[in-house]
Amino acid sequence: MRRLRSAALGVWEFVVGDDWRTALGACAALALTASIAAAGVAAWWVMPVAVPCLLGLSLRRFGRRR
Amino acid sequence: MTLSGPGLGLAISVFLACAVEAVEALTIVLAVGATRSWSSALSGVGAAACALGALVAILGPALTTLPIEAFRLTVGVVLLVFGLQWLRKAILRGVGLERLHDEDEIFRRETAAARAAAPARAGFDGYSFTIAFKGVLLEGLEVVFIVLTFGAGQHRVGLAAVAALAAVAVVLALGAAARAPLARAPENAMKFAVGVMLSSFGMFWGAEGAGASWPGGDAALLAIVPGLALCSIAIVRVMRRVMRNVPAPMPAAESVKPSFAVGERS
Numbered sequence: 001m002r003r004l005r006s007a008a009l010g011v012w013e014f015v016v017g018d019d020w021r022t023a024l025g026a027c028a029a030l031a032l033t034a035s036i037a038a039a040g041v042a043a044w045w046v047m048p049v050a051v052p053c054l055l056g057l058s059l060r061r062f063g064r065r066r
Numbered sequence: 067m068t069l070s071g072p073g074l075g076l077a078i079s080v081f082l083a084c085a086v087e088a089v090e091a092l093t094i095v096l097a098v099g100a101t102r103s104w105s106s107a108l109s110g111v112g113a114a115a116c117a118l119g120a121l122v123a124i125l126g127p128a129l130t131t132l133p134i135e136a137f138r139l140t141v142g143v144v145l146l147v148f149g150l151q152w153l154r155k156a157i158l159r160g161v162g163l164e165r166l167h168d169e170d171e172i173f174r175r176e177t178a179a180a181r182a183a184a185p186a187r188a189g190f191d192g193y194s195f196t197i198a199f200k201g202v203l204l205e206g207l208e209v210v211f212i213v214l215t216f217g218a219g220q221h222r223v224g225l226a227a228v229a230a231l232a233a234v235a236v237v238l239a240l241g242a243a244a245r246a247p248l249a250r251a252p253e254n255a256m257k258f259a260v261g262v263m264l265s266s267f268g269m270f271w272g273a274e275g276a277g278a279s280w281p282g283g284d285a286a287l288l289a290i291v292p293g294l295a296l297c298s299i300a301i302v303r304v305m306r307r308v309m310r311n312v313p314a315p316m317p318a319a320e321s322v323k324p325s326f327a328v329g330e331r332s
Contacts, residue, residue, distance in 0.1 A: 014211070015144060017151045026146050026268075030139070030276045037277035044278045047269040048290065051146070052297040055265075058154055059301060062163065063308075 021061070025054040072267075072284050075291065076216050077229040079263035082256045083212045084233035087205040092237055093169045093247040094201030097176030102183075103191035110198030118206040125214055126223035134221060135275065141219040142272025148211070149264025153298060156258035161305045166254060169247035212264070219271050262298060266291045 016023045029050035036043035091111075099107035129137070158164040176197070183193045209230055217226030240248055270280065270287055280286035 014207075015148050015151075019151070019154065022150055022154075023147045026150070026272075027143060030143060030272050033273050033278050034276035037279075042278070043276070044273055044280045044286070046278070047273045048293065051150070051265060051269050051294065052301075055150060055153060055157075055298065056301055058150070059157060059305065062154070062158060063305070 019058050019061075022054050022058045025050065025057075029054070070284065071287060072220055073222060073225060075263060075267065075287060076220055076222060076226055079260055079267070080209075080213055080216060080226045080229040081233045082263075083260045084209045084230040085237055085251075086253055086256045086260065087209050088234050088237035089169065089248045089251050089253060090167065090172075091202045091205040092241045093173050094176055095198045096241065096247060097173050098180050098194040098197045101177050101180040103194040106191035106194035107198040109190075110195040110200075111202050113195075114199045114202035114206060117203060118210050121210050122213055122223065122227055126217065126227070129214060129218035130221050130223055132218070134219075137275075138219060138271040139275025141215050142268050142270070142275050144268070145215050145219070145264050146268025146272055148215075149261050149266075149268050151261075152257055153261025153265055156254055156261050157298060157302055157305070159254050160258065160302055161309060163305075163309075169249040169251075169253075173247040173249075212260075216264070216267065219267065258298070259295075262291060262295045266294050269294075 029046055032050075033043045033046040036046065095107050095111055155164065159166050180193065180197070213226040213230050214223065217223030237248065266287065270290055274280065
């Protein structure tokens, strides 16, 4: 069980790193894309808007920590 | 084999990502090989390469059997999150908020550690084998991850693997010619480019997997990739301007000079 937990933590650290908020934001943006697309409206624009915002916010958080 | 736009993007991204990791692994192998035992260090490299190759050979075909539409959302999320990590680190290094990767310094550190370890016996040297094995395996895992996700996203794991092997061959040839760490390689510029490509493809596939249709289909990537690159460069410029107005020193940074231009040291 401990090995499984450390393996899961390793994968999390490898993919997500130290900024889980950005990962959560990316998932939220994709969920928004899916819900808009499901309503039959063009949804391609969500990610090009969301990703630079997520990146900027992540860098801002890092800058404030310093 | 015809190379479409996304295929070319895949090949370039994997080539650059693999080249960056290969430069870092080369430094470690050179340090233990030159200090202790070339044969044991190269055995470690071979063993790690076999392990990485086995991972791609086992997981690659399995991933390509999955239905691409259902798989793209997962691949898109993972690539986007992973790519944003690379891009963020490259930007932070570029503006001087994080230390740049200094291959010369790493080489000196690894060489000192190799000299300080128990002396090598005649024949097999466990220290050289282990350090080389771990170095190549850890650097290579990121490449395997990119090869598998990127390759599987287009059902072209073979192309991704060829691009990765080509990068290793180029780095090995340059390393053999220089007989020294490739400290002048523009590592941060390459990481920046890989971060942009991974995030762009992640964004593209993620949105497609979520049910959105891109205007122009695959051609939308021709706008997404440069668009994200320009946004990232704009963020770098804004951060540099803000940092110029902040008087606090940054002792952890080696340089505040951006290192995105090709040929500049990173």
